[in-house]
Structure formats: structure tokens, C-alpha cells
Amino acid sequence: MFRMLIINPGSTSTKIAVYDDLTPVFVETLRHSSEELAPYKTIFEQYDFRKNVILKAVEDKGVDIKTLNAVVGRGGLLKSIEGGTYAVNYIMLEDLKIGVQGQHASNLGGVIAYEIAKSLNLPSYIVDPVVVDEMDDIARVSGMPEITRKSIFHALNQKAVAKRYAKEKGIKYEDLNLIVAHMGGGISVGAHKNGRVVDVNNALDGDGPFSPERTGSLPVGDLVKMCYSGKYTIDEIKKMITGKGGFVAYLNTNDGREVKKMMDEGNKEAELVYKAMAYQVAKEIGMCAAVLSGKVDSIILTGGLAYGKELVDWITERVSFIAPITVYPGEDEMLALAEGGLRVLKGEETAKEYK
Ligand SMILES: Nc1ncnc2c1ncn2[C@@H]1O[C@H](COP(=O)(O)OP(=O)(O)O)[C@@H](O)[C@H]1O
Numbered sequence: 001m002f003r004m005l006i007i008n009p010g011s012t013s014t015k016i017a018v019y020d021d022l023t024p025v026f027v028e029t030l031r032h033s034s035e036e037l038a039p040y041k042t043i044f045e046q047y048d049f050r051k052n053v054i055l056k057a058v059e060d061k062g063v064d065i066k067t068l069n070a071v072v073g074r075g076g077l078l079k080s081i082e083g084g085t086y087a088v089n090y091i092m093l094e095d096l097k098i099g100v101q102g103q104h105a106s107n108l109g110g111v112i113a114y115e116i117a118k119s120l121n122l123p124s125y126i127v128d129p130v131v132v133d134e135m136d137d138i139a140r141v142s143g144m145p146e147i148t149r150k151s152i153f154h155a156l157n158q159k160a161v162a163k164r165y166a167k168e169k170g171i172k173y174e175d176l177n178l179i180v181a182h183m184g185g186g187i188s189v190g191a192h193k194n195g196r197v198v199d200v201n202n203a204l205d206g207d208g209p210f211s212p213e214r215t216g217s218l219p220v221g222d223l224v225k226m227c228y229s230g231k232y233t234i235d236e237i238k239k240m241i242t243g244k245g246g247f248v249a250y251l252n253t254n255d256g257r258e259v260k261k262m263m264d265e266g267n268k269e270a271e272l273v274y275k276a277m278a279y280q281v282a283k284e285i286g287m288c289a290a291v292l293s294g295k296v297d298s299i300i301l302t303g304g305l306a307y308g309k310e311l312v313d314w315i316t317e318r319v320s321f322i323a324p325i326t327v328y329p330g331e332d333e334m335l336a337l338a339e340g341g342l343r344v345l346k347g348e349e350t351a352k353e354y355k
């Protein structure tokens with residue numbers, strides 16, 4: 001039996017678990033409000049905060065960290081790579097610290113996993129990081145040669161729920177066409193064609209639907225004018241797009257439950273914004289249906305926001321003509337991380353080397 005500490009820093013949460021093989025000893029989600037994270041100017045300034053909440057959760061649950069065999073973290077904005085389990089190495093740590101493709105909480109996953117594991121003389125891994133890239137070349141063309149569309153998305157959960165759906169239906173993932181909409185702090189909608197995510201919006205950086213913390217795609221001419229208005233620094237604009245966009249910009253919260261409460265209390269702005277997010281997710285699903293030439297076995301709605309019945313209903317109303325809807329609220333990320341780590345610990349797979 002192998003005991004693994006699993007750590008998953010997301011933009012609005014830190015998820016922590018200990019697994020004995022694939023049996024959870026505990027799984028904990030700590031949600032972070034935008035105010036709680038506001039004092040940290042960079043992701044790396046959150047290092048101590050995130051590491052401390054992880055170690056405290058383990059201690060509170062009465063797990064002795066000396067009983068661990070490995071630490072597995074959600075991987076961050078590395079160079080684009082194929083999916084799988086990677087051993088955390090020096091090059092990876094450097095790329096995570098620099099944020100070679102940008103800044104996101106998942107950059108801390110590999111680094112904290114490494115630091116905790118190192119202190120115990122244990123191995124550390126990441127699994128299916130947010131930069132898994134299986135996009136078709138046609139999907140990379142933006143319309144401006146200087147800009148290439150990138151695959152940055154909730155690869156870990158998108159792959160995990162797509163495989164869960166395949167297992168439940170008794171069909172191979174490679175024999176299915178699926179559209180997966182992960183709706184968390186960021187939102188990604190991916191077209192899964194025969195086991196590959198051939199197109200997906202960049203969930204981090206001004207692409208796709210808006211989300212609790214991000215603007216998603218914006219009318220580009222207006223954005224250019226804002227950038228050159230002299231009113232904002234580059235860092236301010238970047239923060240307005242990622243971190244202070246979406247729900248946060250309109251409603252001053254990153255919490256879907258809070259938005260629902262506002263709506264129930266008669267706040268018309270909250271209702272419009274919540275419905276607009278559903279509208280944009282539905283539009284993105286329609287785009288993926290075109291990518292798959294209309295041959296779609298199911299549309300899967302997942303992520304924390306998929307707990308919201310209204311949101312799911314609004315999206316379903318607009319896209320159920322495309323394919324049957326499957327809802328997997330929350331995520332299967334913790335189990336997927338445990339599975340990825342265990343395959344290597346058991347010797348069923350060799351950890352890939354990040355170069
Ligand atoms: N029961 C719920 N109803 C509506 N929204 C929810 C619910 N639970 C969580 N959420 C929202 O889901 C979002 C976070 O989703 P999650 O997939 O955990 O994201 P992340 O990993 O990016 O932090 C937050 O806006 C959170 O408030």
C-alpha cells in the first residue's frame with residue numbers, strides 16, 4: 001500500500017487529500033475569497049499561505065506526514081507537454097517559479113509537492129498539468145501570425161471526467177466524441193475527439209467564456225484602446241483580465257453561491273451576469289459542436305459551478321439540441337492525481353521526464 005499526499009491549488013481553492021492507494025483517508029476543499037487572496041501580488045507570494053493550509057489540514061486530520069510515500073501535485077504553466085505523470089525535477093521547478101507560460105495557482109502545486117517531499121526524502125510528481133497540448137494544428141491559427149492559440153485548460157479534470165463517462169457507458173474514451181465544459185475559477189470548454197482534446201479555449205488568458213475571476217474573450221478593438229488610454233499599467237490590465245474579471249468585476253465576489261444568493265435576494269445585475277455566463281458557456285459548447293462536425297456523444301458539465309442547478313439548467317436549455325447532457329459537479333482531480341502517482345509508485349508506468 002502506498003500513502004500519497006495530494007495537493008491541488010486552484011484559483012479560488014486549495015484542495016488537499018491523503019490517499020492509501022486509491023482509497024481516500026480524507027479529502028478537503030478550502031475555498032479562498034478574492035479578499036483573502038488580494039494581499040498577494042504574485043502567485044509565488046501565496047507559497048507560504050498555501051503550504052501552511054496544506055500542512056495544517058494534514059495535521060488536523062491526524063495524519064502523520066512521516067507515513068507518506070510520495071507527494072503528488074497539480075501541475076502548472078510549464079512548457080506545452082503531452083499528458084501523463086511527471087517527476088518534479090529542477091528544470092520543472094525553475095519553469096514553475098518563472099511561470100514560463102504565465103501565472104496560476106497550479107504553479108504552486110509542483111513546487112509545494114517537491115518541498116514537502118524533499119523534507120521527507122520522498123519522490124514528488126505532477127499529473128496532466130494545465131499545459132497538456134493535444135490541439136489540432138488548425139485550432140492554433142489565430143488570424144494573426146504573431147499570435148498562436150494555446151492549449152491551457154483544466155486538462156486533469158477534463159480528461160478524468162471524460163474517461164469516467166466512457167467507463168460508465170462501457171465505451172472506450174478513444175471511441176467517443178465529447179464536449180467537456182469545466183466551470184471553476186476559470187472556465188474551459190474542450191472538444192474531445194477520439195481521446196484527444198483537439199480544441200479548447202485558453203482558460204487563463206482572455207479567451208472563451210468569462211468566469212468567476214476572468215473576463216474570457218473581449219472585443220479586441222476596445223481592449224486595445226483601453227491599453228493605450230494611459231489610464232492603466234500593463235499589470236493592472238492583466239489583473240483586470242485574469243483575477244479581477246468576470247463575477248469579481250461585476251459583483252465583487254468569486255463565489256458562485258454568493259452570486260446565486262444575490263440573485264435570490266432580487267439583485268437584477270447578479271441575475272443578468274450569472275445568466276450571461278451560462279450564455280457564453282453555451283456559445284462555446286456550440287463552437288465545439290462545430291469542431292466535432294456535429295457528431296457529439298455527450299456534453300459534460302463539470303467543475304464547482306456545476307453544483308449550481310440554475311446555471312446547469314440555463315446551459316442545458318440552449319445546448320441540449322446538440323447531444324445529451326451529463327453533469328459531474330465538482331471535479332475528479334484528486335482521484336486522478338492519486339491514480340497518476342500510484343501507477344508510477346507501483347511500477348506500472350515510468351514517470352516522464354520534463355525537459
Ligand atoms: N454549491 C455550489 N453552487 C454554486 N457554485 C459553487 C458551489 N460550490 C462551489 N461553487 C463555485 O465554483 C467555483 C469554484 O470551482 P472549482 O472547480 O472548485 O474551482 P477552482 O479549482 O478553480 O478553485 C467558485 O466560484 C465556487 O463558489
Ligand SMILES: CCCC(=O)OP(=O)(O)O
Nearest residue numbers: 010011153184185186203
Ligand atoms: C490555468 C487553467 C486552469 C484553471 O483555470 O484552473 P482554475 O479554474 O483552478 O483557476
